[in-house]
Amino acid sequence: MRDPNLVAVVPKREAERLRRHLRQVGLLDSGRKIAARGATVLIPISRHPGNLSEFAAEIAEDEGLEERVARPTPFELIANAVAVEPGLKRFLPDKWEMIGDVLVLKLPRELDGCKVAVAEGYARVLGAKTVLQDVAGIAGDWRVPQVEKIWGGSTETVHLADGVRFKLDAAKVMFSSGNLPERMRMARISRPGETVVDMFSGIGYFAIPMAVHSRPERIYACEVNPVAFHYLEENARINRVEDLTPLLGDCRETAPEGVADRIIMGYLRAQGFLDKAMMVAGPEAVLHYHEACPNELIGTRPWSTVREAAEKAGRSIEQLQLRRLKSYAPGVSHIVLDARVSR
Ligand SMILES: C[S@@+](CC[C@H](N)C(=O)[O-])C[C@H]1O[C@@H](n2cnc3c(N)ncnc32)[C@H](O)[C@@H]1O
Numbered sequence: 001m002r003d004p005n006l007v008a009v010v011p012k013r014e015a016e017r018l019r020r021h022l023r024q025v026g027l028l029d030s031g032r033k034i035a036a037r038g039a040t041v042l043i044p045i046s047r048h049p050g051n052l053s054e055f056a057a058e059i060a061e062d063e064g065l066e067e068r069v070a071r072p073t074p075f076e077l078i079a080n081a082v083a084v085e086p087g088l089k090r091f092l093p094d095k096w097e098m099i100g101d102v103l104v105l106k107l108p109r110e111l112d113g114c115k116v117a118v119a120e121g122y123a124r125v126l127g128a129k130t131v132l133q134d135v136a137g138i139a140g141d142w143r144v145p146q147v148e149k150i151w152g153g154s155t156e157t158v159h160l161a162d163g164v165r166f167k168l169d170a171a172k173v174m175f176s177s178g179n180l181p182e183r184m185r186m187a188r189i190s191r192p193g194e195t196v197v198d199m200f201s202g203i204g205y206f207a208i209p210m211a212v213h214s215r216p217e218r219i220y221a222c223e224v225n226p227v228a229f230h231y232l233e234e235n236a237r238i239n240r241v242e243d244l245t246p247l248l249g250d251c252r253e254t255a256p257e258g259v260a261d262r263i264i265m266g267y268l269r270a271q272g273f274l275d276k277a278m279m280v281a282g283p284e285a286v287l288h289y290h291e292a293c294p295n296e297l298i299g300t301r302p303w304s305t306v307r308e309a310a311e312k313a314g315r316s317i318e319q320l321q322l323r324r325l326k327s328y329a330p331g332v333s334h335i336v337l338d339a340r341v342s343r
Contacts, residue, residue: 007042007065008049010057015041018055025049032065074125082121084114096122097177100157102170103128104147119151130155132171141269142225143174143202158238162187164209165238166231173203173228182325182336183209186288190214190262197260197280198222199251200267203231204244207264211241216262219244222251252276260285268292268334274309284342286320292328293335302337315341 006029010018015034022028022045032044044065052059072080075094082092091110096103103119103126111118119131130152132145139146147170149155155171162184168175187209190196194216198207201221211219221244223229229248236244247254257279263286265277270290277287291302303319310317320338328334 003047003061005061005063006045006048007060007062008045008052008055008057009037009040009042009060010052010055012036012039012041014055014057015043018052018057019043021055022049031068031070033068035065078122078125081125083117084111084121088114092118096126097134098126098128099168099170099175099177100159100166101127101129102152102155102157103131104134104145104170105131105150106134115150123151129153129157130170138174142228143267144225145171145174147171162209162213164212165235166203166205166208167234167238168203168231169227173225173231175203175205178326179205182323186210186264187213190216193217194261195259195282196220196262196264197255198264198266199255199273199277199280200265200270201232201246202228202266204235206266207232207244208235208239208241211236211244212239215243217243220247220256220259221245222247222249222254224248224250255280258282263287265289268328271305274306275313278309278313278315278341281315281341284340287337287339287341289337289339290325291335291337292332294332298322298324298333298335302335303339306337306339310339310341315343317341 008018022043027045027047027049029044029046035042042062042065048059079089079092088111091108093106096105103122105122107115123131131150132147133150134147136146156169159166159175161180183205186206190210192215196216196219198219198221201207201223204221207219207221221232223232232246260280260282263277263280265288268290289306293301307317318340320340322335322337325334325336
């Protein structure tokens with residue numbers, strides 16, 4: 001049974017070690033605060049822990065420890081702030097995506113009649129200026145988000161991540177905040193002197209962080225959607241990136257050939273572009289090839305796809321690594337394969 005006044009009295013020098021031990025064995029009472037008393041520290045515990053002589057500690061009763069006030073989670077604050085019938089609160093989503101100060105929500109049909117009140121509650125707690133409803137994910141070759149504005153004003157925003165500012169219109173171009181670890185990896189993978197070709201750069205998801213953090217000699221950034229291209233140029237400007245050449249149009253026509261030390265293919269339908277990638281590669285190049293792959297094929301399909309394209313182009317190829325980035329759909333993963341192609 002929990003004893004509400006039980007404490008371990010421990011000399012200061014042993015306090016941190018004992019606190020960790022108690023937490024590890026599940027006896028630390030997180031409902032009360034730890035307190036210093038002269039040369040000792042009082043650590044609240046929920047049950048008698050047995051002998052603590054190893055820590056020079058004793059067990060005592062003390063009513064003086066301050067209660068810890070449990071802080072409500074953001075979702076609890078939202079559930080309080082949203083002005084809808086109590087019976088509807090169980091339908092409120094406990095996940096959301098913040099792109100800069102634009103909030104994107106997936107709402108179940110049960111909330112159709114009170115979307116504005118719901119959006120306003122989330123916006124007030126999370127500090128969003130605009131709320132979009134994600135109605136059908138991301139669509140088409142240009143990867144356009146299918147969203148409807150349900151609250152607020154402008155959908156243009158600046159999203160800060162890893163020291164980079166991404167300006168975009170969250171209602172018109174996609175932004176996958178879930179790809180941050182891969183963006184951080186790519187940001188630091190290049191070396192001074194390299195020529196990089198990003199065949200599907202979007203607003204500069206990979207190209208801008210790479211230019212900021214690893215400063216290759218030049219990045220050619222291809223993008224076919226004029227709206228995304230506009231933000232690519234804008235993002236180069238606001239992040240003071242000069243070594244980037246934006247190329248508007250289909251990368252099969254715009255990407256320079258025979259130049260790349262590194263090629264980024266951050267597009268889940270990139271398979272049909274591998275022949276072009278082989279032409280873009282210089283004498284030796286590292287390829288970062290993305291794919292949406294059924295889980296049971298992760299170990300085989302991406303590698304055989306890339307290998308076949310290399311062999312067709314008369315190149316030798318070596319697999320460097322394969323990473324699973326995230327779940328894409330049930331049973332399907334977004335992966336990236338790194339491979340080195342050479343003459
Ligand atoms: C999926 S987005 C980039 C996403 C980004 N890698 C991420 O993880 O957040 C891919 C971009 O490729 C662009 N794109 C599609 N086909 C293209 C092509 N043939 N040439 C150039 N860009 C293309 C789309 O317009 C889109 O902006």
